[in-house]
Amino acid sequence: MAQHQVNYLKDGGLPVALTTIDKVVNWGRSNSLWALTYGLACCGIEMMASGASRYDFDRFGTIFRASPRQAELMVVAGTLTKKHAEFIRRLYDQMAEPKWVISMGSCANTGGMFNTYATVQGVDRVIPVDLYLPGCAPRPETLQYGVLMLQQKIRRESASRAQKPKRLM
Amino acid sequence: MRAYTPKDNVQKKPYYTDRYWVAPQVAKHNVSSDDVFAADLEAIKAKFEVLEAYIQVDQMVVIINAADNFGVIEMLKNELSYNQLSEMSAIDWLASEGKFEIFYQMLSMTKRKRLRIKCKIDEKESIQSVEKLFRSADWSEREMYDMFGVVVNNHPFMKRILMPDDWEGFPLRKTYPLQGDEFAAWYEVDKIFGKEAREIIGPENRDSARIDRYDTERFARLGHEVPRGTDISNGEPDTPLVYQETEGVFMIEKFDAEKSVVISDRDR
Ligand code: SF4
Numbered sequence: 001m002a003q004h005q006v007n008y009l010k011d012g013g014l015p016v017a018l019t020t021i022d023k024v025v026n027w028g029r030s031n032s033l034w035a036l037t038y039g040l041a042c043c044g045i046e047m048m049a050s051g052a053s054r055y056d057f058d059r060f061g062t063i064f065r066a067s068p069r070q071a072e073l074m075v076v077a078g079t080l081t082k083k084h085a086e087f088i089r090r091l092y093d094q095m096a097e098p099k100w101v102i103s104m105g106s107c108a109n110t111g112g113m114f115n116t117y118a119t120v121q122g123v124d125r126v127i128p129v130d131l132y133l134p135g136c137a138p139r140p141e142t143l144q145y146g147v148l149m150l151q152q153k154i155r156r157e158s159a160s161r162a163q164k165p166k167r168l169m
Numbered sequence: 170m171r172a173y174t175p176k177d178n179v180q181k182k183p184y185y186t187d188r189y190w191v192a193p194q195v196a197k198h199n200v201s202s203d204d205v206f207a208a209d210l211e212a213i214k215a216k217f218e219v220l221e222a223y224i225q226v227d228q229m230v231v232i233i234n235a236a237d238n239f240g241v242i243e244m245l246k247n248e249l250s251y252n253q254l255s256e257m258s259a260i261d262w263l264a265s266e267g268k269f270e271i272f273y274q275m276l277s278m279t280k281r282k283r284l285r286i287k288c289k290i291d292e293k294e295s296i297q298s299v300e301k302l303f304r305s306a307d308w309s310e311r312e313m314y315d316m317f318g319v320v321v322n323n324h325p326f327m328k329r330i331l332m333p334d335d336w337e338g339f340p341l342r343k344t345y346p347l348q349g350d351e352f353a354a355w356y357e358v359d360k361i362f363g364k365e366a367r368e369i370i371g372p373e374n375r376d377s378a379r380i381d382r383y384d385t386e387r388f389a390r391l392g393h394e395v396p397r398g399t400d401i402s403n404g405e406p407d408t409p410l411v412y413q414e415t416e417g418v419f420m421i422e423k424f425d426a427e428k429s430v431v432i433s434d435r436d437r
Contacts, residue, residue, distance in 0.1 A: 082333070086361055110374070115347075116348060117340055117346070118349075125357060
């Protein structure tokens with residue numbers, strides 16, 4: 001009898017790992033970042049390449065969704081025109097909380113080379129941005145790295161934090 | 170309250186000046202030098218008034234009165250077998266002549282010739298649509314309206330095509346500033362958040378290479394490094410380069426010419 005006795009308090013007697021709710025929730029969130037497809041221009045091609053088999057986003061749990069209701073990450077890849085600005089805001093508002101935004105490429109960051117009347121000079125004038133990726137266009141490695149950085153950021157946050165608007169209104 | 174800026178002359182201010190070298194015109198030839206074009210021109214002249222006609226780069230250019238545009242193009246299509254309208258748009262000559270030039274670029278597949286019809290209209294004048302003759306004119310005319318503000322009569326759907334419907338101003342006019350007037354600068358903010366948000370969001374940063382010399386959050390001046398976020402508006406200390414020999418940075422050594430080797434024969 002004694003030889004089958006389990007010492008519950010020692011040596012990991014039960015298959016139990018202790019952690020905090022925060023960590024579990026954030027682990028889940030950060031590893032299932034479903035991205036809204038938002039290719040607006042040439043950067044969109046690089047975003048598609050990142051999702052395809054060579055760079056394979058699926059192994060990070062990032063799957064592109066065509067619906068804002070099912071997405072928590074918006075990768076704004078490309079030039080945002082003023083005509084389109086209201087739609088990007090509407091789609092952002094339709095995404096469920098918590099949500100994050102990656103601004104990919106010079107155009108999305110600052111308007112890039114399109115210093116003209118028809119281009120929004122940076123998507124952060126319209127929606128709050130968590131991560132800016134430099135480059136014209138950033139290579140798929142950059143976007144991969146960006147997503148991994150965002151995962152780190154999510155894991156650092158408190159899972160139950162109030163989702164206050166990050167900037168703007 | 171937002172500061173008031175007068176808006177009554179926003180469009181009138183001449184933003185455009187002729188900064189560039191103006192290329193010389195390609196030589197114009199007499200229409201009689203080409204039999205096909207000469208015959209076409211005779212046919213047009215028989216019914217309509219032709220102000221000027223010449224051949225330039227193997228294409229005939231015919232300048233007509235704006236009121237005749239539908240008739241001339243109908244004739245070219247039905248009688249002279251110019252069966253394609255490959256392009257049409259306007260050119261802004263408001264500054265020099267106070268007029269728009271409208272051009273129609275036509276192609277005849279059977280004659281293998283290209284021909285251009287041109288006419289001029291005043292700023293407030295409108296022109297007859299040729300959409301009934303060529304479907305390709307549908308979007309071209311809408312684009313012409315969108316970019317120049319030339320109104321086209323009898324068009325089935327006279328709306329803007331590229332810019333938003335509530336856009337103000339006509340972007341391809343030479344008086345339109347490239348980076349947009351005040352309406353364009355605040356368009357997305359006004360539309361999404363309302364005018365009250367202008368102060369919160371602030372003006373556009375049009376200089377994407379802008380560096381603030383006193384910004385220590387994002388920049389460090391080489392040789393004057395300070396901790397992040399320090400206020401350096403009253404000057405900053407020197408942090409000169411310290412070499413490894415003098416207990417400075419590892420691997421940063423003084424250059425010793427004695428130790429270096431100069432390669433004299435490059436084929437070695
Ligand atoms: S940043 Fe460069 S590659 Fe990306 S959308 Fe703009 S122009 Fe295209």
